[in-house]
Amino acid sequence: MTNFSQVQKTNYSEDFLSQEQEYRRELEQFRNKLLLVSSHGPEKARQKHRERGKLLARERIHLLLDPETPFLELSAFAAYGQYNNEFPSAGIVTGIGVIHGRECMIVANDATVKGGTYVRETIKKHVRAQEIALRNQLPCIYLVDSGGIYLPEQARVFPDRFDFGRVFFNQAQMSARGIPQISVVMGSCTAGGAYVPAMSDETIIVKNQGTIFVGGPPLVKAATGEEVSAEELGGAEVHTSVSGVADHLAENDANALQKCRDIIASLPIKTKERPDWKTIQEPKLQSENIYKEIPVDLKKPMNVHQIIRYLTDNSDFQEFKANYGKTLVTGFAQIMSYRVGIVANQSFLTSEAALKGAHFVQLCNQRKTPIIFLQNISGFIVGKKYEHQGIAKDGAKLIQAVANSVVPKITVIIGGSFGAGNYAMAGRSFDPEFLFMWPHAKISVMGGEQAAGVLQSIGNNGDTKTLLDEFEEKSTAYYSSSRLWDDGIIDPADTRKVLGMTLSVCSNQPIGEPRYGVFRM
Numbered sequence: 086m087t088n089f090s091q092v093q094k095t096n097y098s099e100d101f102l103s104q105e106q107e108y109r110r111e112l113e114q115f116r117n118k119l120l121l122v123s124s125h126g127p128e129k130a131r132q133k134h135r136e137r138g139k140l141l142a143r144e145r146i147h148l149l150l151d152p153e154t155p156f157l158e159l160s161a162f163a164a165y166g167q168y169n170n171e172f173p174s175a176g177i178v179t180g181i182g183v184i185h186g187r188e189c190m191i192v193a194n195d196a197t198v199k200g201g202t203y204v205r206e207t208i209k210k211h212v213r214a215q216e217i218a219l220r221n222q223l224p225c226i227y228l229v230d231s232g233g234i235y236l237p238e239q240a241r242v243f244p245d246r247f248d249f250g251r252v253f254f255n256q257a258q259m260s261a262r263g264i265p266q267i268s269v270v271m272g273s274c275t276a277g278g279a280y281v282p283a284m285s286d287e288t289i290i291v292k293n294q295g296t297i298f299v300g301g302p303p304l305v306k307a308a309t310g311e312e313v314s315a316e317e318l319g320g321a322e323v324h325t326s327v328s329g330v331a332d333h334l335a336e337n338d339a340n341a342l343q344k345c346r347d348i349i350a351s352l353p354i355k356t357k358e359r360p361d362w363k364t365i366q367e368p369k370l371q372s373e374n375i376y377k378e379i380p381v382d383l384k385k386p387m388n389v390h391q392i393i394r395y396l397t398d399n400s401d402f403q404e405f406k407a408n409y410g411k412t413l414v415t416g417f418a419q420i421m422s423y424r425v426g427i428v429a430n431q432s433f434l435t436s437e438a439a440l441k442g443a444h445f446v447q448l449c450n451q452r453k454t455p456i457i458f459l460q461n462i463s464g465f466i467v468g469k470k471y472e473h474q475g476i477a478k479d480g481a482k483l484i485q486a487v488a489n490s491v492v493p494k495i496t497v498i499i500g501g502s503f504g505a506g507n508y509a510m511a512g513r514s515f516d517p518e519f520l521f522m523w524p525h526a527k528i529s530v531m532g533g534e535q536a537a538g539v540l541q542s543i544g545n546n547g548d549t550k551t552l553l554d555e556f557e558e559k560s561t562a563y564y565s566s567s568r569l570w571d572d573g574i575i576d577p578a579d580t581r582k583v584l585g586m587t588l589s590v591c592s593n594q595p596i597g598e599p600r601y602g603v604f605r606m
């Protein structure tokens with residue numbers, strides 16, 4: 086398993102930093118934060134975990150996947166900066182990896198983080214992983230080791246539509262569609278959590294380690310007075326030989342993961358078109374040089390044509406309507422041999438740009454070509470002239486086309502994502518298959534300075550500095566990723582690899598015929 090980002094140390098003088106140095110400094114912060122959230126729970130909990138003969142969640146994933154294959158981890162920053170940082174990665178690791186050559190969604194509880202219990206972001210992450218699996222027909226593997234709901238937070242995680250119950254609803258829905266649901270019980274599976282293995286198609290449980298019960302020993306004692314040990318109530322021997330709640334008995338973590346691999350190997354093969362990796366032409370530009378092209382300061386311009394050259398095979402890009410509506414760049418290319426349409430901002434959206442975008446999105450749908458949206462958008466252009474020209478109705482055409490597009494959409498926020506521009510460029514509410522952010526990227530309804538100006542003009546006399554600071558903090562990629570507004574923060578130099586992998590995942594999807602609503606003329 087190769088994780089895309091590793092920590093690197095760089096020294097900087099206090100002198101003028103080049104754009105590249107400035108970006109590398111941003112990246113160093115990103116990598117340090119990533120290391121922090123990826124290092125599981127506190128030392129004491131990790132030690133206790135190991136003393137029980139258990140592997141850490143990421144080690145389990147490593148053993149489960151084919152050697153030397155990448156693991157696309159999702160939302161590592163979930164819950165970052167919340168709950169006193171006591172829930173690194175929200176206590177659950179999710180991502181896509183390859184087992185016997187087949188892409189699978191992995192959902193692994195981290196028992197070193199508050200017993201693997203669920204806060205709001207843990208649920209969001211688990212449910213989001215299932216949503217991706219459902220859309221892309223990925224077998225789901227649950228490495229279960231969890232005390233269920235984190236009780237102090239129960240009102241925020243238990244009752245609503247996309248809360249804990251959704252996990253089991255999704256399992257039933259996927260099972261009904263023939264998407265395999267496999268559980269490996271490697272620790273506790275209590276209360277609602279018991280339904281993860283119980284709702285699975287096949288379940289493995291580790292001897293003297295895994296337990297499954299709808300009510301644990303303390304609850305049984307309180308409710309009925311019966312005194313029973315965890316093993317006797319719902320241990321591995323009980324469930325594989327008495328109750329039938331689990332199907333396979335494993336000796337330890339490694340043995341359980343091997344059994345899980347065997348199950349995946351035995352699934353019927355789903356054939357899909359695979360690119361010939363040997364013939365893929367790498368871009369003409371070195372991926373690490375991309376940092377030279379990215380200003381950390383969003384007010385500075387970025388040349389998106391140049392960015393595209395780092396992403397596409399042979400750096401080729403067949404531009405569409407190059408001289409019209411130039412603030413939106415559209416065109417066809419191949420990424421890791423997958424044909425794609427690219428829609429990329431080169432500043433704010435004008436009427437012409439919106440019309441061109443709507444046209445191009447329809448073209449991609451006609452040709453069943455996935456679309457990559459590269460967002461760096463301050464919004465739609467404002468002013469009397471543009472309102473009179475009907476910028477709102479032209480913007481609506483682009484939004485109409487994007488909302489009803491049926492081809493896979495993958496969005497990367499490579500700079501700012503502000504205002505309605507976020508919607509038109511396939512923001513989270515427009516259901517892209519995946520959405521990633523670069524570390525310096527920002528997302529909010531408008532820039533902080535504009536917001537301060539608007540608030541002052543409508544009579545809000547709050548302290549401008551406080552407002553700006555708050556906007557700044559709440560628009561960062563980390564704030565977004567902590568709340569699962571995206572699927573993760575990625576190193577810009579990894580963007581091509583991440584796109585290649587997600588395009589491969591999306592190629593499992595059946596694509597229907599597009600049907601649009603009214604395009605206001």
Ligand code: COA
Pocket residue numbers: 196198199200201202231232233234235236237273275276277278301
């Ligand atoms: N809600 C809130 N906190 C919980 C919790 C829960 N459901 N389950 C565990 N925790 C916390 C513990 O208080 C402890 O916190 P601390 O590190 O701040 O002291 C931490 O998680 C680890 O728990 P601990 O019991 O020390 O670890 P363990 O590995 O020995 O046991 C469990 C883990 C999950 C088996 C055990 O804690 C347990 O049975 N929890 C209750 C499960 C339950 O009844 N859930 C019902 C809710 S659906």
